[in-house]
Amino acid sequence: MKPLWVAGLLAVASALAIGLSKREIGPGQEQAGNAQQLPLHAKRMSATDLEFSGDVPGSQAYDGMYASYGELLGLRQATFTVTDDPNFPVKAELGGVTLDELMQTLHIPDKKTLVAAVCDDGYEAHYSADYRAAHDPLLVLTINGKAPTLVKRSGEEGAYGPYLISHPRFIARYRILSHTEETQIPNGVIELRFLNEDEVLDAIHPRGNFAADAPQIQGYEIAKENCLRCHNAGAYGGLKAGITWSVLGKIARRRPKYFRAYIKDPQAESDYAEMPGFPEYDDATLAALTEYFQTVNTGSGQK
Ligand code: HEC
Numbered sequence: 001m002k003p004l005w006v007a008g009l010l011a012v013a014s015a016l017a018i019g020l021s022k023r024e025i026g027p028g029q030e031q032a033g034n035a036q037q038l039p040l041h042a043k044r045m046s047a048t049d050l051e052f053s054g055d056v057p058g059s060q061a062y063d064g065m066y067a068s069y070g071e072l073l074g075l076r077q078a079t080f081t082v083t084d085d086p087n088f089p090v091k092a093e094l095g096g097v098t099l100d101e102l103m104q105t106l107h108i109p110d111k112k113t114l115v116a117a118v119c120d121d122g123y124e125a126h127y128s129a130d131y132r133a134a135h136d137p138l139l140v141l142t143i144n145g146k147a148p149t150l151v152k153r154s155g156e157e158g159a160y161g162p163y164l165i166s167h168p169r170f171i172a173r174y175r176i177l178s179h180t181e182e183t184q185i186p187n188g189v190i191e192l193r194f195l196n197e198d199e200v201l202d203a204i205h206p207r208g209n210f211a212a213d214a215p216q217i218q219g220y221e222i223a224k225e226n227c228l229r230c231h232n233a234g235a236y237g238g239l240k241a242g243i244t245w246s247v248l249g250k251i252a253r254r255r256p257k258y259f260r261a262y263i264k265d266p267q268a269e270s271d272y273a274e275m276p277g278f279p280e281y282d283d284a285t286l287a288a289l290t291e292y293f294q295t296v297n298t299g300s301g302q303k
Contacts, residue, residue: 036075036105040065048149048162050139052106054116054194059107062194069162073141076101080138080168087164087185088143089154094166095142099132099192102139108194117165117184118191122239124229125165125184128197134173137184139192140164153187163189177285179222179278195236203233204245206295215284219292222285230275241275249296252289259293260286 040062044051048069052062079095082088099115115127127137140163143151149161164187172181204224206216228237233245252259258269263286266273281289 036101038067038075038102038105039071040067042066048147050163050189051191052194053191056108056113056194056196058103058194062106062108069141069147072097072139075105077141078138082166082168084170085166085183085185087154087160087166087187093142093144094138094140095145096138096140099127099137099139099165102192103194112197114195114197114200116193116195116236117163117186117189118193118238119186119188119240120190121188122230122242123186123188124238124240125186125189126200126225126228127165127184131184135167135170135183137165137167139189140166148187158188160187163187165189176218176221177288178280178282179226179285182225200236203236204228204296206292207297208295215288215291216295217292218285219288219290222289223292226278227289245293245296246298249293249298252293252296253298256290256294259290263289 038060040052040060041049042065044066046068049066050069050072051064051066054063075097077095078098078101079093081091082094083091085092100110103110103113103115110129110132113129115132117125117127119125131137140148140160142148143160147161148164149159151160152158153160164185166185167183170183172183174181201224204220206220208216210216227248230238230240231243231245231248232239237245248259251262262269262273262275263278264281265277265279266275267277
């Protein structure tokens with residue numbers, strides 16, 4: 001436990017930080033048409049604090065700062081009944097803040113911002129501006145009126161908390177080969193990261209000139225939505241797998257048959273595999289993924 005005076009100092013420090021960042025945006029630009037405020041603090045005070053990070057400028061200096069559960073509950077809340085979220089086999093009443101609302105509160109621009117929701121096990125879900133506009137993801141703060149930390153996960157150990165993300169309704173917009181647009185519904189979310197989408201895509205875009213319908217491009221589109229949740233390309237993507245994009249590139253080149261087989265059924269390749277398999281991927285889909293990862297730069301000096 002921290003002594004109280006430390007908490008007091010921290011509160012003063014974060015109030016100062018907010019005061020400074022407000023001054024930076026100048027009078028007149030401030031809080032136009034949106035009176036919402038989200039107080040942030042510079043240190044984690046509770047396991048249910050939500051961390052913010054990233055390099056997209058906002059009106060508040062949010063990088064490395066935290067908001068408490070109670071402060072998030074103080075923002076405008078959206079509520080809906082969810083019936084098609086696999087996390088909730090029985091329909092549930094969800095309440096919380098939409099990612100868009102949260103970004104507006106911090107004055108983070110919508111266009112070109114990719115939101116990464118980072119989980120306690122290194123898993124990451126990704127929300128582009130297009131995805132947010134189509135599916136309206138919600139940072140869930142209440143499940144049937146209870147905090148997510150108090151609600152047991154269906155079919156898994158532990159609770160949903162501190163945060164999870166859901167949607168009023170999810171209708172997949174597209175299919176690439178046998179990959180259907182996937183709903184991004186992480187739980188155990190501890191951090192939201194605001195990134196420049198172009199920079200993330202630049203880190204994983206296939207090197208070389210390929211037609212829009214080339215397998216390398218199709219594989220890339222699937223990989224950025226699927227593999228990037230657990231496998232990282234340098235600073236971007238999930239750390240859950242602990243196997244980087246360039247190592248996947250090496251495997252795709254040196255052992256393409258194993259690479260394809262692992263994606264489809266990891267447990268058939270290794271007794272210890274924890275990666276979920278993708279049995280729905282047909283040969284063309286597995287080939288596209290393999291051809292894409294073969295373009296990934298694996299040379300030294302790469303992240
Ligand atoms: C939900 C998390 C998750 C997703 C999504 C995921 N992986 Fe994995 N992957 C893992 C983990 C964890 C491992 C480490 C070995 C294990 O436990 O299976 C792994 C290992 C692998 C390996 C074996 C590496 C080796 O050392 O032999 C390959 C190949 C691979 N992943 C490819 C992919 C590709 C391609 C995608 C996207 C189509 C993908 N993974 C999506 C979690 C994931």
